[in-house]
Amino acid sequence: MAKKTLSQEAYEQIKQNLEEGLYQGYINGRQVARDLNIGFTPVREAFLQLQSEGLIRKVDNVGYFVNRVELEELIQIFQVRECIEMYVWNQTFDKITEVEIAKMKALHEQEKELFRQGILKEYTKTDIKLHGVILDFFGNADLSNLYYNVRQRYMLCPVKTVKQASVAAMEEHDQWIAYVEARDREKALNYLQQHINHTKNRMKEGFITFLE
Template identity: 40%
Template sequence: MAETLSEKAYNIIKERLLYTKKGSYLSIRKVAEELNMSYTPVREAFLRLHKEGFLELVPKVGFFTNCIDINEILQIYEVRECIELFVFKKIFNSIGPKHIELLKKYLEEQKNCLDKKDIHGYVKADQKFHEVFLEIYNNQYLSNLYRNIREQYFICSNNIAERHSGVAVEEHERLIKCIENKDFEKAINLLSMHIENAKQRVKDGFRRVS
């Protein structure tokens, strides 16, 4: 039961962090009261979030929301590139009609979120789009690593995504077209360009809000 409560606390707190000002102090006891839970499962959730990089622990002070900087995000993009291009090359010939329909579904979710100016929803749909390829590859360790690094910079998406989101949607549309045409080389180049362009959009976004 304690493990179940800890998992529940983890998921709720992690979602809240996406909308919490970075550098904010978080009290385990206060959060436990808000969630109507005991201290122990909430503390376990805090420690797990700290281990994953979402919370910073200051000895004898407590936990704070993590402030991820531009250099860390650029390093994350390097990891993204390594994982995504490796996987995409491996599974390209296994992408079937049902996978293409999923890609189109998530692309429509992105467009709808963009129309509503729901940037967090937009970024979640973007993540689901890219995870289609990892699901085909079916390596849980790579999938977990990818999901974790995506969530690491999800916290800054509101500040950096809005201006260029439409461009990313167009890049996804072109990628789907290449997949449908079975154009391996062009698809690889487009995916590589897409990730590089996303990295540049992050740089521009940080300069704009800094």
């Protein structure tokens, strides 16, 4: 296995810190370099990659700032999710195998345990993987990339917002997966659409509460 470059190590550590909410507002690159005990160049390269992913933004003659999901952007995330997920499920429902269903069930159990332990970052990643099972099965790399890039924006939502929306979401996963396992196409797809809309509304409520 190739050894990671300093830029890659810096990128992974800074991204993890962003996901955990350790940076707020302005990010001092030289201070980050000191904190990571590396040179400034790898940090600068990491910043460029994170900027390309929309996790931070550059203000000319000032520096880099943490991006945060605004309410309008949150709604757009769910619009993209609904378009992609409903399309793919409509195309593939009759083709999924027991392997995909087993993956969904295993990821669902994993997300429940992570949430119980309060490991919200990993819980969110597992939720993304759960909904991504069908995308991976479908095999359209462009759609998968769009889905995962959009879902990554969840990491910039306030933790309290994610936590508030998650309990009901996991309960809905129980019923949704049961419909999929029963091969009830109509109920599974209708319930998925409802689940996406309900999650959007819960996130909106949590977001508004966070701003108050």
